[in-house]
Amino acid sequence: MSSHIENTAWKQAELDHARPGTKLDAARLAQKGEHGGRRLAPFYKVMPGMPIAVDAFRYGKIPGVKAYFLTHAHSDHYTALNEKWANGPIYCSETTGNLIRLMLGVNSKWIHPVPMDVPTLVPETEVTVTLVEANHCPGSVLFLFEGRRTVNAGDSTFKSPHVGSPRVFRYLHCGDFRASPQHALHAAIKGKKLDIIYLDTTYLNPKYCFPPQRQVIDACATLATRLVLGTEPTNSSESDLTGKISMKPKPSIDVWARPIVKGQHNDDASLREGRTLVMVGTYSIGKERIVKAIANALSSKVYCDKRKAAILRCQDDPELHALLTNDPYEAQIHLVPLGALNRDKIGDYLSQFKGAYTRVVGFRPTGWTYSPPAGTDTLPALAPLITRMQSRTFLPSSLVPTRNSTPRLMLYGVPYSEHSSFLELSCFALSTHWDKIIATVNVGTESGRGKMNRWFEKWESEIKRRREKGENGMVGFRSIEYW
Incomplete structure (x- = not known):
C-alpha cells in the first residue's frame, strides 16, 4: 500500500474514532446513512486480499467477508456482538467461544472453536489460521493468517494488485497481548517472514516500561503471605526467576491475622476473630493469575458472585475451578470488580460479614497504576533502554499502600497489565522478521499515529544495526516468560 493510499485509508478510519458532536462524527453519521445504517469497517479490520475480518462485529455484515474472527472476549473487541448475530461464522478459541455463548447469548451455530497451535484451513477461503496463546486474558489468542490474496473484501477503496497471484502472504494479528520470548520462539512465528503485524499498541510509549508479570505476581503472593500469615521468603532476592518462592515462619508483632484453621466452623466468631480478608480487583475476564498465586500462597479458597463464577468456569483451568467456593466465609480471598476497590466500598463490603473478617488487604492490579521514575527519557535509545x-x-x-489506607483497610495499587509494556513491544519487534507493522490501538489521530510510526522506524533502524553487528535473532531474555 503506497503512503498516499495508506494516508487516505487512515483518514477514513479516523471517522470510526470520532467523538460525538464533532465534525468527524457528523461525517461518520452521514456516511452511515449512505450505507443503510452500517458503520464502515476501517481498513485494518479486514485482512488485505482475504475475506477475513478480525474484531469487527460492530460493522455488521462487511462486504466480501466470509469469516469473522474474535481475538478474545473483552467488550471493546466484541462490540455489538449479541444473540442476534447472523452475519457469518465466528472463529475463536474454545474458551472465548464458551464465554460469548454465556455472556452474550450468541447462538452456538455461529461459534466455531479453532484448535491452538495447529494450522487450520478457514472454510470458504484459501487461508490457514494458527492460534497462538496471547498471554492476555483467558481464551485470548494471536491469529497467524497464511494464504494467497483472492478478494478485495471490506469497505476500503484500496484494491490489492496481488489478488489472483500465487504469492502467499502472512499476517500476524496480535489482538491484545503481553509479548514474551515465547511468542517470538513459537514454531508458527520463529523464522517466518511476516508481511504485516497488526500490533497491540496500548502502551507504545517509553514511560510504560512496567515490570514483568511474573515478578509482580510473585510480589503480590509474597506480600499477602507476609501480611496474613507472617512468613518471609528464605532467599535474599525474595523471588527467583522461575517464580518459585520458599517460605519460612517469622514471628512478627505486625501480623494482621491468624491463618484459617481447617475444619473451623463459619459460625464460631471466636475462631474467626482477627481474620484478614484479601480482596483482588478483576475485570470480568482477566487478572486470574494473580488470584491463583495468592490463593495458593495462602492455601485459601476463592469466593466471587455467581455470574463471575460462571465466567471463570468457562475457562479451561481446572486449577482455578478447584479453588472456587460459593461460601464467602470459607474463602479468605474474594474477587470484586476493580471499581469496587476504594476505601468507602471496601468498608461497606467488609461490614456485610458481621465481624467474620476484621481487616482487609486489597490488591488493585492495572497497568495504569504504574508511574515512570522521575527523569524518564521519553525518546531513549533502544539498546541502553533494554539493558x-x-x-x-x-x-x-x-x-506501597495507597495514601488513604489504614491498618484496617489496606489497599495496594499493583502495576500489573495484560498488555505489552513498551520494553516488551520493542523486544518482540526486534526478535521477529516483519515487513510492516500496523498499530491497532490509539490510532484515532494523525499525530498519535505519527508518534507510533517513529518507533516503528526506530525498530527498523535497530534491527539493521543489530544485523550489521551480527546480532541476528532474539533479544536476550531473563526468562522464557519475559525479556
Whole structure:
C-alpha cells in the first residue's frame, strides 16, 4: 500500500474514532446513512486480499467477508456482538467461544472453536489460521493468517494488485497481548517472514516500561503471605526467576491475622476473630493469575458472585475451578470488580460479614497504576533502554499502600497489565522478521499515529544495526516468560 493510499485509508478510519458532536462524527453519521445504517469497517479490520475480518462485529455484515474472527472476549473487541448475530461464522478459541455463548447469548451455530497451535484451513477461503496463546486474558489468542490474496473484501477503496497471484502472504494479528520470548520462539512465528503485524499498541510509549508479570505476581503472593500469615521468603532476592518462592515462619508483632484453621466452623466468631480478608480487583475476564498465586500462597479458597463464577468456569483451568467456593466465609480471598476497590466500598463490603473478617488487604492490579521514575527519557535509545530495564527487579517491597489506607483497610495499587509494556513491544519487534507493522490501538489521530510510526522506524533502524553487528535473532531474555 503506497503512503498516499495508506494516508487516505487512515483518514477514513479516523471517522470510526470520532467523538460525538464533532465534525468527524457528523461525517461518520452521514456516511452511515449512505450505507443503510452500517458503520464502515476501517481498513485494518479486514485482512488485505482475504475475506477475513478480525474484531469487527460492530460493522455488521462487511462486504466480501466470509469469516469473522474474535481475538478474545473483552467488550471493546466484541462490540455489538449479541444473540442476534447472523452475519457469518465466528472463529475463536474454545474458551472465548464458551464465554460469548454465556455472556452474550450468541447462538452456538455461529461459534466455531479453532484448535491452538495447529494450522487450520478457514472454510470458504484459501487461508490457514494458527492460534497462538496471547498471554492476555483467558481464551485470548494471536491469529497467524497464511494464504494467497483472492478478494478485495471490506469497505476500503484500496484494491490489492496481488489478488489472483500465487504469492502467499502472512499476517500476524496480535489482538491484545503481553509479548514474551515465547511468542517470538513459537514454531508458527520463529523464522517466518511476516508481511504485516497488526500490533497491540496500548502502551507504545517509553514511560510504560512496567515490570514483568511474573515478578509482580510473585510480589503480590509474597506480600499477602507476609501480611496474613507472617512468613518471609528464605532467599535474599525474595523471588527467583522461575517464580518459585520458599517460605519460612517469622514471628512478627505486625501480623494482621491468624491463618484459617481447617475444619473451623463459619459460625464460631471466636475462631474467626482477627481474620484478614484479601480482596483482588478483576475485570470480568482477566487478572486470574494473580488470584491463583495468592490463593495458593495462602492455601485459601476463592469466593466471587455467581455470574463471575460462571465466567471463570468457562475457562479451561481446572486449577482455578478447584479453588472456587460459593461460601464467602470459607474463602479468605474474594474477587470484586476493580471499581469496587476504594476505601468507602471496601468498608461497606467488609461490614456485610458481621465481624467474620476484621481487616482487609486489597490488591488493585492495572497497568495504569504504574508511574515512570522521575527523569524518564521519553525518546531513549533502544539498546541502553533494554539493558537498563532488564537490570531492574520488582519485589514485594515495591508495593506501597495507597495514601488513604489504614491498618484496617489496606489497599495496594499493583502495576500489573495484560498488555505489552513498551520494553516488551520493542523486544518482540526486534526478535521477529516483519515487513510492516500496523498499530491497532490509539490510532484515532494523525499525530498519535505519527508518534507510533517513529518507533516503528526506530525498530527498523535497530534491527539493521543489530544485523550489521551480527546480532541476528532474539533479544536476550531473563526468562522464557519475559525479556
